[in-house]
Amino acid sequence: MVGNTTVDPLAWASAVIKPEIDEVRNTRTGHVFDVRRLIRAFRYERAILLRQKLKALVKRDEARLVCATCSVPVYVACSTTKQFFFRHRHEDGSCPAITRAQLSEADIRAMKYRGAQESEAHKRVKALLLRSLSIDPRFSDVAPEKTWKASEGLAGLRRPDVSARTDTHRLAFEVQLSTTFMDVVLSRKEFYRTEGAALVWVLPYFHPSYRRMTDDDILFGNNSNVFVVDERTAAASEAAGTFIMTCWYRKPVIQGDEIIDEWVERMVRWDEVMVDVDRQANIVFDYAQEAARLREELKAARLERIAAAKDAARQAQEERENELREQVLRFLLNVSSNDGDLPRYKTWLVLNDSLRFIGYGFDGDNPDLQTATRIVHLIESARAGKPVGFRYKSLAELGHHLIHQHPELLLAFGYMLRKFGTRDALYSDDRTGKLRVKLEAIRSDLSRDPKYRMAADEERFCAFLSGGASRKSRPENDNPDNSSRAAA
Numbered sequence: 248m249v250g251n252t253t254v255d256p257l258a259w260a261s262a263v264i265k266p267e268i269d270e271v272r273n274t275r276t277g278h279v280f281d282v283r284r285l286i287r288a289f290r291y292e293r294a295i296l297l298r299q300k301l302k303a304l305v306k307r308d309e310a311r312l313v314c315a316t317c318s319v320p321v322y323v324a325c326s327t328t329k330q331f332f333f334r335h336r337h338e339d340g341s342c343p344a345i346t347r348a349q350l351s352e353a354d355i356r357a358m359k360y361r362g363a364q365e366s367e368a369h370k371r372v373k374a375l376l377l378r379s380l381s382i383d384p385r386f387s388d389v390a391p392e393k394t395w396k397a398s399e400g401l402a403g404l405r406r407p408d409v410s411a412r413t414d415t416h417r418l419a420f421e422v423q424l425s426t427t428f429m430d431v432v433l434s435r436k437e438f439y440r441t442e443g444a445a446l447v448w449v450l451p452y453f454h455p456s457y458r459r460m461t462d463d464d465i466l467f468g469n470n471s472n473v474f475v476v477d478e479r480t481a482a483a484s485e486a487a488g489t490f491i492m493t494c495w496y497r498k499p500v501i502q503g504d505e506i507i508d509e510w511v512e513r514m515v516r517w518d519e520v521m522v523d524v525d526r527q528a529n530i531v532f533d534y535a536q537e538a539a540r541l542r543e544e545l546k547a548a549r550l551e552r553i554a555a556a557k558d559a560a561r562q563a564q565e566e567r568e569n570e571l572r573e574q575v576l577r578f579l580l581n582v583s584s585n586d587g588d589l590p591r592y593k594t595w596l597v598l599n600d601s602l603r604f605i606g607y608g609f610d611g612d613n614p615d616l617q618t619a620t621r622i623v624h625l626i627e628s629a630r631a632g633k634p635v636g637f638r639y640k641s642l643a644e645l646g647h648h649l650i651h652q653h654p655e656l657l658l659a660f661g662y663m664l665r666k667f668g669t670r671d672a673l674y675s676d677d678r679t680g681k682l683r684v685k686l687e688a689i690r691s692d693l694s695r696d697p698k699y700r701m702a703a704d705e706e707r708f709c710a711f712l713s714g715g716a717s718r719k720s721r722p723e724n725d726n727p728d729n730s731s732r733a734a735a
């Protein structure tokens with residue numbers, strides 16, 4: 248047949264011969280219809296009107312007919328030859344009725360059975376909800392299926408499963424079903440937020456290890472709290488004379504250094520439910536806040552661990568350095584020491600390598616043992632307040648010696664005398680005052696003339712072995728004006 252097919256408005260509507268969706272279910276009554284028989288029960292003009300009505304209901308999230316197999320809302324479509332059939336609202340090819348090759352007849356029958364059961368569950372939960380709310384005097388205007396018109400000129404209307412009112416809130420209760428899709432959840436949230444009312448999703452059943460996608464939409468959209476109304480909670484409500492539900496919520500806990508979830512199932516009175524209309528979240532336990540707190544706690548603990556590890560590492564390094572310092576000082580102060588079979592110079596090479604490894608050794612392949620020994624004697628003389636290892640009787644004599652033979656050691660010597668508190672000893676033997684005069688004369692050159700400067704590696708060596716005493720004090724510890732005078 249070519250061209251337009253015109254059908255007498257009063258003729259019986261006809262269905263396509265092999266419809267993909269062969270059965271649909273009424274979500275309110277739970278009745279399942281054979282699609283071909285359903286379509287043929289309408290006159291053509293009525294079928295066209297039905298088509299428009301179903302489409303409008305689907306758009307308003309109030310679909311009455313769903314695919315009996317996959318429970319997705321359906322609407323009526325019409326072929327070019329004016330034959331009717333049903334289409335899924337979300338035609339994403341996931342319906343087993345369309346991809347039936349992967350499922351056995353028995354599987355499809357089982358799915359349809361579950362869908363039909365769900366309609367029963369819906370009716371049951373709604374009745375239980377009405378029973379539970381009616382017993383509690385704090386709830387007024389408790390009503391099923393009451394049309395809720397948008398106020399203040401906003402478009403749309405909703406028909407919550409049960410509506411009610413307390414002194415503080417207008418409430419809409421919706422029973423969550425597998426037909427409740429994410430966009431439905433979101434659009435209803437938006438509607439009731441604008442209305443200044445709280446939307447409470449109620450599940451017929453929940454278990455954390457058996458969650459449908461739609462359960463998760465509700466759960467995660469509600470700060471990880473879900474509510475269940477069943478025979479048990481209705482009985483509890485009636486016994487207590489107050490509205491009681493079961494709340495399942497995730498509770499974050501710290502295990503080791505990570506956060507894991509525990510599930511808590513608890514019967515709760517309505518007083519325990521914190522209603523937040525702006526966020527459209529009605530919760531018993533604030534998962535997000537607790538998780539954020541625990542994350543901070545973990546972070547603090549982690550920083551503490553890092554700091555402790557750094558401290559320990561620093562302490563271990565300090566201990567290694569102290570040990571090496573003692574070893575080097577002992578070796579250089581003991582002139583006759585031959586370490587076992589190793590000749591003295593070879594022992595020195597080994598020690599210098601250890602020093603070099605941490606940045607305090609002499610550079611070059613032939614580090615001078617005599618220079619090292621002299622520096623150590625200088626340190627010990629300053630520490631003792633009398634010559635150690637030098638052939639002089641007093642620090643004053645040592646001072647003259649340094650001025651003439653080792654001017655590069657003068658500054659370090661001065662800093663150490665000051666640091667070790669032995670500066671008086673320098674002048675107590677300077678009876679003629681000559682040393683003081685000489686030092687006074689060179690004082691201004693000490694910081695400028697390169698001859699008063701140690702080689703960089705020797706300076707580091709000296710600073711390490713003297714524990715930093717050979718260096719000018721930091722400004723915050725000492726007045727810089729005085730420290731340059733320390734050498735004098």
Ligand SMILES: [Zn+2]
Pocket residue numbers: 268314315316317318319335342343344
């Ligand atoms: Zn389907």
